Amino acid sequence: MVSERVGTLSESRGGTGARGVCPFCSCGCGLRLLHDGLHTVGSAPVLKHPVSQGRLCARGWASHEPPAWGGRLLAPEIREGGERRRAGWDEALERAARELRALLEVGKAVGVLVSGRCTNEEAYLAAKLARGPLRTGHLDDPLGASYRALLAGLCPEGPPGEGGRALEAVEHSRQILLLEGDLSVTHPRAALAVLRAVRRGARLVTLGLARTPLSQVAAVHLSLDPLRPFALPPDLLGALGGGNGRPPEAPPTVLLAPFTSDPRIVAATVRALAEVLGSSGPDGGTGARFLPLPFRANTRGVLEGGVAPDRLPGGLALDDPQALARLRQVWGMDPWPRPGLDAAALLEQVRGLVVVGEDPPRSLPAPAKAREALKGLESLVVLDAYASATSDAATVVLPVAALQETEGTLTSLEGRIQGFGPAVPPPGRARPGWEVLFRLLELLGAPSGRAALGAVRAEMAEVVPGFRSLVGSSAEGEDMPAVARAGRTPEPDLRRAGAQGGGDAFGSHVLVLAGAFDWDDDLMVDASPTLRRDGASRRKLFPQGSVTMNPADARALGIRSGWSVRLRSRQGEAVVPVSLGTSVEPGVLLVPFAFREALSGVLGGEAAQRVEVERT
Numbered sequence: 001m002v003s004e005r006v007g008t009l010s011e012s013r014g015g016t017g018a019r020g021v022c023p024f025c026s027c028g029c030g031l032r033l034l035h036d037g038l039h040t041v042g043s044a045p046v047l048k049h050p051v052s053q054g055r056l057c058a059r060g061w062a063s064h065e066p067p068a069w070g071g072r073l074l075a076p077e078i079r080e081g082g083e084r085r086r087a088g089w090d091e092a093l094e095r096a097a098r099e100l101r102a103l104l105e106v107g108k109a110v111g112v113l114v115s116g117r118c119t120n121e122e123a124y125l126a127a128k129l130a131r132g133p134l135r136t137g138h139l140d141d142p143l144g145a146s147y148r149a150l151l152a153g154l155c156p157e158g159p160p161g162e163g164g165r166a167l168e169a170v171e172h173s174r175q176i177l178l179l180e181g182d183l184s185v186t187h188p189r190a191a192l193a194v195l196r197a198v199r200r201g202a203r204l205v206t207l208g209l210a211r212t213p214l215s216q217v218a219a220v221h222l223s224l225d226p227l228r229p230f231a232l233p234p235d236l237l238g239a240l241g242g243g244n245g246r247p248p249e250a251p252p253t254v255l256l257a258p259f260t261s262d263p264r265i266v267a268a269t270v271r272a273l274a275e276v277l278g279s280s281g282p283d284g285g286t287g288a289r290f291l292p293l294p295f296r297a298n299t300r301g302v303l304e305g306g307v308a309p310d311r312l313p314g315g316l317a318l319d320d321p322q323a324l325a326r327l328r329q330v331w332g333m334d335p336w337p338r339p340g341l342d343a344a345a346l347l348e349q350v351r352g353l354v355v356v357g358e359d360p361p362r363s364l365p366a367p368a369k370a371r372e373a374l375k376g377l378e379s380l381v382v383l384d385a386y387a388s389a390t391s392d393a394a395t396v397v398l399p400v401a402a403l404q405e406t407e408g409t410l411t412s413l414e415g416r417i418q419g420f421g422p423a424v425p426p427p428g429r430a431r432p433g434w435e436v437l438f439r440l441l442e443l444l445g446a447p448s449g450r451a452a453l454g455a456v457r458a459e460m461a462e463v464v465p466g467f468r469s470l471v472g473s474s475a476e477g478e479d480m481p482a483v484a485r486a487g488r489t490p491e492p493d494l495r496r497a498g499a500q501g502g503g504d505a506f507g508s509h510v511l512v513l514a515g516a517f518d519w520d521d522d523l524m525v526d527a528s529p530t531l532r533r534d535g536a537s538r539r540k541l542f543p544q545g546s547v548t549m550n551p552a553d554a555r556a557l558g559i560r561s562g563w564s565v566r567l568r569s570r571q572g573e574a575v576v577p578v579s580l581g582t583s584v585e586p587g588v589l590l591v592p593f594a595f596r597e598a599l600s601g602v603l604g605g606e607a608a609q610r611v612e613v614e615r616t
């Protein structure tokens with residue numbers, strides 16, 4: 001069924017390696033996984049792949065490494081009397097179901113967290129588990145909030161189009177506006193599309209909290225105010241139009257990446273952009289086309305599968321009577337129709353948690369809080385291929401196949417649903433994740449269907465529109481939504497949205513948490529000997545973290561690169577080394593996302609904070 005667009009899944013085992021999709025970012029590059037029958041031993045690009053066209057970035061070239069070199073979970077385990085012991089599959093699954101049922105019976109809250117590195121099929125079954133037998137809306141992808149924030153500013157009804165050629169459209173754009181953290185790191189294939197457009201003569205305007213490699217080739221870089229990024233630079237339209245004060249003549253393409261960890265600020269900034277680009281031009285709008293960029297390989301698919309505290313499978317609204325009726329018919333039980341908490345909030349509220357392929361301390365802006373919350377749970381059921389802080393705290397561990405060892409589909413940032421098959425069998429007693437979720441659903445009382453991946457996909461086609469359109473059709477959907485005619489954007493509550501510090505009088509500098517995710521924090525990057533080197537070197541060089549400072553500020557303070565400064569906010573203080581760079585404006589200090597924990601006492605959970613800086 002998925003074969004219409006992506007080639008038959010049975011093609012996935014080929015003479016030159018198994019057909020795969022890069023498991024890292026959401027660009028959706030195609031690759032072949034070379035193997036010796038038991039282990040993945042190499043990765044190679046697919047020459048005629050419609051997205052990657054025979055290229056891979058460094059992460060793609062190393063995509064065979066995590067399953068072969070990572071710390072793998074090999075057998076089911078259960079916790080007894082504080083110790084964990086190995087168990088059979090039946091015993092572990094029954095124990096997981098018993099723990100969760102016991103919590104539900106006494107009215108204690110349970111939740112489900114799902115990673116953007118899960119397949120569409122796994123995400124859908126996890127959403128069904130939550131809104132079906134677990135009767136909860138506490139269901140989220142920890143990195144999904146930033147993607148939902150991008151969408152909230154554009155098309156609140158859900159992700160745009162499907163099966164599109166958005167990257168190709170970027171390459172042929174004449175004007176591009178890029179809101180980014182650093183696209184060359186977060187989404188290298190999308191960055192290549194922007195570069196190709198610039199080489200063809202496109203006018204590129206970059207917008208962000210710091211200068212990036214792409215800002216070096218931009219016609220104009222506009223810095224956002226770190227305390228009020230949603231108050232856009234007044235010359236934005238003129239910059240896009242050629243600097244002559246006129247709006248752009250051709251409809252601009254707008255690429256949107258989450259540039260800060262606070263989803264409210266991201267949503268407000270995107271809404272402000274939609275307002276500016278939608279309210280100018282000869283016909284009252286610029287005709288701008290937007291491309292929101294999810295982080296992980298399947299962040300978009302996981303959302304469309306129903307993993308969100310306020311959405312049903314298919315990205316449909318919780319109060320959509322037709323969607324609820326269809327789910328009731330397909331599931332054979334009433335779907336839970338109430339909203340739940342997002343990942344950070346649910347971790348603090350629930351007593352039982354099912355975690356699928358995720359390690360919240362690595363993904364959430366407050367790692368220490370997440371670790372503490374995991375330790376305090378009465379039941380923590382973890383399905384993962386890799387060992388992590390989360391699996392260490394689990395009461396039940398259910399080892400599942402890595403993406404390279406299973407069959408499934410992933411949905412790219414363009415909405416392209418791509419199938420892949422197992423290159424090698426899962427190690428030890430690990431099983432495909434969809435099978436394990438299917439068994440859990442059965443044990444928790446969901447009406448049982450046929451235990452086959454084809455049957456799961458057929459069910460998805462009934463309730464997830466993106467999957468429905470794959471059946472018997474290769475039509476491409478709309479690539480990018482046109483700009484929404486937004487009303488006036490309410491500004492976020494500044495007391496909670498990072499513009500803190502007791503007013504402008506306090507603090508000589510603004511301390512800013514960079515981006516909303518760092519690939520060096522990713523479990524699969526950590527499991528790759530090649531990819532983890534950068535992060536390891538950075539941590540070796542700066543074990544206590546670091547902040548990036550403009551050289552002009554360093555001169556004023558009389559310090560050099562590597563020297564330490566004392567940062568004092570109204571929340572606390574910290575002594576931290578500085579590295580110097582012109583990527584940040586004078587007056588701004590940038591904290592790499594991977595070092596957020598070292599500065600958490602000063603940032604106090606905010607994305608930006610006024611601080612006093614003094615030489616130590």
Ligand code: SF4
Pocket residue numbers: 022023024025026027028029052055056057058059060061187188189190
């Ligand atoms: S650009 Fe993204 S999808 Fe492509 S190879 Fe790199 S990490 Fe993988």
